[in-house]
Amino acid sequence: MTTVTNALRRQLSSLPTPAAEFPSWAYEPKSYFKFEVIHQSTKSLARVGRIHTPHGIIDTPGFVAVATNAALKAVDFPKADNAGQQLCFANTYHLMLQPGTDIIREAGGIHKFTGRTDRPFITDSGGFQVFSLKHGSVKESLASRGELKRSTVKNKPHWRSGITGSNAVKVTEDHVIFKSYRDGSKVILSPESSIQAQKDIGADIIIPLDELPPHHIDRGLLAESVERSHRWEARSLMEHLKDSRERQQAIFCVVHGGTDVELRTRSIDYLTTLPWDGYAIGGSLGNGRDELRELLDWMMPLFNIGERSSKCRHLLGIADVESVRNAVERGVDTMDSSYPTKLARCGTLMTSRNGLIRIKQGKHSKSHGMKIDEDCECSTCSHYDRSYLRHLFKANEPVALQLATVHNLHYMNTLMSELRQQILSGKI
Amino acid sequence: MTTVTNALRRQLSSLPTPAAEFPSWAYEPKSYFKFEVIHQSTKSLARVGRIHTPHGIIDTPGFVAVATNAALKAVDFPKADNAGQQLCFANTYHLMLQPGTDIIREAGGIHKFTGRTDRPFITDSGGFQVFSLKHGSVKESLASRGELKRSTVKNKPHWRSGITGSNAVKVTEDHVIFKSYRDGSKVILSPESSIQAQKDIGADIIIPLDELPPHHIDRGLLAESVERSHRWEARSLMEHLKDSRERQQAIFCVVHGGTDVELRTRSIDYLTTLPWDGYAIGGSLGNGRDELRELLDWMMPLFNIGERSSKCRHLLGIADVESVRNAVERGVDTMDSSYPTKLARCGTLMTSRNGLIRIKQGKHSKSHGMKIDEDCECSTCSHYDRSYLRHLFKANEPVALQLATVHNLHYMNTLMSELRQQILSGKI
Structure with missing residues (x-):
């Protein structure tokens, strides 16, 4: 009491x-x-x-x-x-x-x-x-x-x-x-x-x-x-x-x-x-x-x-x-x-080399064999190129959201892993 | 000419x-x-x-x-x-x-x-x-x-x-x-x-x-x-x-x-x-x-x-x-x-034991640990139960479409495989 x-x-x-x-x-x-x-x-x-x-x-x-x-x-x-x-x-x-x-x-x-x-x-x-x-x-x-x-x-x-x-x-x-x-x-x-x-x-x-x-x-x-x-x-x-x-x-x-x-x-x-x-x-x-x-x-x-x-x-x-x-x-x-996953659903892909890529842009339509991010080892980058991903977004295919989201999640987790390494090696 | x-x-x-x-x-x-x-x-x-x-x-x-x-x-x-x-x-x-x-x-x-x-x-x-x-x-x-x-x-x-x-x-x-x-x-x-x-x-x-x-x-x-x-x-x-x-x-x-x-x-x-x-x-x-x-x-x-x-x-x-x-x-x-994949996107799951299951129905809300189809070995059935799948559909989560579609595709391919076996063994 x-x-x-x-x-x-x-x-x-x-x-x-x-x-x-x-x-x-x-x-x-x-x-x-x-x-x-x-x-x-x-x-x-x-x-x-x-x-x-x-x-x-x-x-x-x-x-x-x-x-x-x-x-x-x-x-x-x-x-x-x-x-x-x-x-x-x-x-x-x-x-x-x-x-x-x-x-x-x-x-x-x-x-x-x-x-x-x-x-x-x-x-x-x-x-x-x-x-x-x-x-x-x-x-x-x-x-x-x-x-x-x-x-x-x-x-x-x-x-x-x-x-x-x-x-x-x-x-x-x-x-x-x-x-x-x-x-x-x-x-x-x-x-x-x-x-x-x-x-x-x-x-x-x-x-x-x-x-x-x-x-x-x-x-x-x-x-x-x-x-x-x-x-x-x-x-x-x-x-x-x-x-x-x-x-x-x-x-x-x-x-x-x-x-x-x-x-x-x-x-x-x-x-x-x-x-x-x-x-x-x-x-x-x-x-x-x-x-x-x-x-x-x-x-x-x-x-x-x-x-x-x-x-x-x-x-x-x-x-x-x-x-x-x-x-x-x-x-x-x-x-x-939710920023990285929301970006993905709008067709914006995070990359270490080129910053944010808007995959719906016409310039990606013929990017055959070109990965979103050259060094990326995510399951999306292992299987698909920019040209196909652009097509999926332009065709409003629901699988596009999955592939883009997996990439951005992988990007964020790789970024954190790199930051951990940079701290351990005294760079940050 | x-x-x-x-x-x-x-x-x-x-x-x-x-x-x-x-x-x-x-x-x-x-x-x-x-x-x-x-x-x-x-x-x-x-x-x-x-x-x-x-x-x-x-x-x-x-x-x-x-x-x-x-x-x-x-x-x-x-x-x-x-x-x-x-x-x-x-x-x-x-x-x-x-x-x-x-x-x-x-x-x-x-x-x-x-x-x-x-x-x-x-x-x-x-x-x-x-x-x-x-x-x-x-x-x-x-x-x-x-x-x-x-x-x-x-x-x-x-x-x-x-x-x-x-x-x-x-x-x-x-x-x-x-x-x-x-x-x-x-x-x-x-x-x-x-x-x-x-x-x-x-x-x-x-x-x-x-x-x-x-x-x-x-x-x-x-x-x-x-x-x-x-x-x-x-x-x-x-x-x-x-x-x-x-x-x-x-x-x-x-x-x-x-x-x-x-x-x-x-x-x-x-x-x-x-x-x-x-x-x-x-x-x-x-x-x-x-x-x-x-x-x-x-x-x-x-x-x-x-x-x-x-x-x-x-x-x-x-x-x-x-x-x-x-x-x-x-x-x-x-x-x-496109019937099996369309069914899936409406939340209708194909099963060998129970026919078509409408996963959005209230009766599935507490089906904890119950697989869509008991014997199914698809990646959806290996990870998720009816209760969670129902929740995903009710919450309009896009991943629901993926999980249901994988199941129905697996169901159809398993059905065909079984039919092949039945033909080979003289049942059909």
Whole structure:
């Protein structure tokens, strides 16, 4: 009963749960989850590591592919595994609505459900889509989730003021209410229910519910939002710890504070006192690559202080090539993005020698025998040339999406492998 | 010059080129193409054989998958090969418009173009789509190309009377003119240009241009149409033979005559005197499975007379399970259809134990660990269960199409393999 009273008091005073209220055993090493730093660069904050999960290893720095509905768009898992894909990111919001997290629980979790039993999964809290939904359909929201913009919610007045629009969201201290994009039914997502949904899904790494503020929010409102995220994350962690010893799942916090040095610092300072297994970096990450780089410049050293440096750091929603390099040099361990797979579906292929190739362009029509990327050893490049791939896109053949996606996934995983080598050999 | 005069005379008199006008060497065995009967049933006309092509063997009876744009819908060729797919059917009409047969010629033919260098292809003449187009878009035409209806052109008066409608076709003795479904430009297809297009494409087996009459045409018009098809096919064969010794392609005639015993018999009697490498069965094949079976009952013995029985027989556009069995028992060697792959894309899965399964049905949502087909060894069944496949279809994940198509292709090829075994063991 003391805890409830404290929680109520905190809610009124806006203070999040202090570290002292979490059980001491939660800070102890886990048998099922470990982050191991193999090499720390002396030139930069870059490091090579290995995340040990119950379903296999994630080599870091590592690219995390987005598998929203527990499936990669257009590619099946064995093919993705073959393209070097280790960690995949599934979206709790989508899985709650289809097939329902109860179905995945009954299947024995996402690994058994998908048949991908020897590679790890991570899930988000569902919050990102819920907050994005407020100002548009999930389709628009996903389409707008571009290269760098983690925070896609438009800066509208009263963004938290209650039910508005057809895909309405009501945000209270306790929870958010949203309408299912599938049937319009009302769904409640709270820190506790998000954690329970993620326990049903059973990913190797789960994420607490946070509040996603608009990009250019007033500083006072941003501070309030960061505090609410802290309270929600602390509640999420508490819920997680209830049965964390029976379930082999790790939980990462989400650091907030936008591009504000003081708020980010405060967020890192508070969250790193709690027994998280790793740190995810969320909220607004600046507008464009340069702002992100500047943010990482001053923010990433904050994760390199004392004990903090032993935890892995995940950058949420960003993995364009230039930002990947910037992030790796600044000590980011993993990063997810649907950018490479979305590019592929539009016929844009990533190459090490020629940058982005738009395969639909006429100039590729007679590129007989010419690989997308000369040195690429992916299954697409091993079998097909540019001319045929262009034809498949021009003819709207669905197999085109598969072949392009496999290539871009292979490209990203090869890029990460090369970056690991460059760190190990002292070049980064 | 004599030939031209003869051709003109025949055109006026409606008589097709007689066998005597074809060179005697054209009747000799080919080094690059051979049909070998391994076992002839004593119980039925069923037989087990092997077609040797420049790009590999086709075991008969064999299912031929439709790869319209030189690609199977949603599945890449290595995966299809793995599902036992040997012969694939590409559509000349589509390839003429995209990427253009010149592009495929420059690539070195369809095998090099697609990277599928060790399995055979067959192409049609382009005529089927051209005639279907006359009364609808190619999309409608393809959609209507159902289970049994090879002839989809509605019986309209004056169907041959000139340019009508937006996708107009003009049919003359010399050629057909049609509008490209891609850009509306006029394209001329003649027996000679169809053969040249197919030589550019370079499939192992090609098909002469024929006229596709409406299903319920007046008998007099049908007879006229059969004669025109004969003239077009003879012209196609003559064009093919011009350089057939330099190119390793076989050519199959298309037998016409609808469900009319006399016209079919006449078509078989004429066409089998010419130096074709095999016989395709086209035109109207009856309305429904029963009519097809009756047609095969009296027609197939006509292919079993003397020398005719040494050539392989392909049934055009039909491969639903029941009709496959009927056709095999009556001596059909190969048959193509987009039916199994189209079924798959609608979420209908073929099984040996439970017939057709509609995977989107709610009852499959909790079928954890239950394979589509218990004994199936396809890559889909090896990795995924019904519950997950249902989820993929419900979530509109593009990978669902791939997984379902692989299964149905594997099912069809396994079915053919079982039928071959049943023939060899004297059961059929």
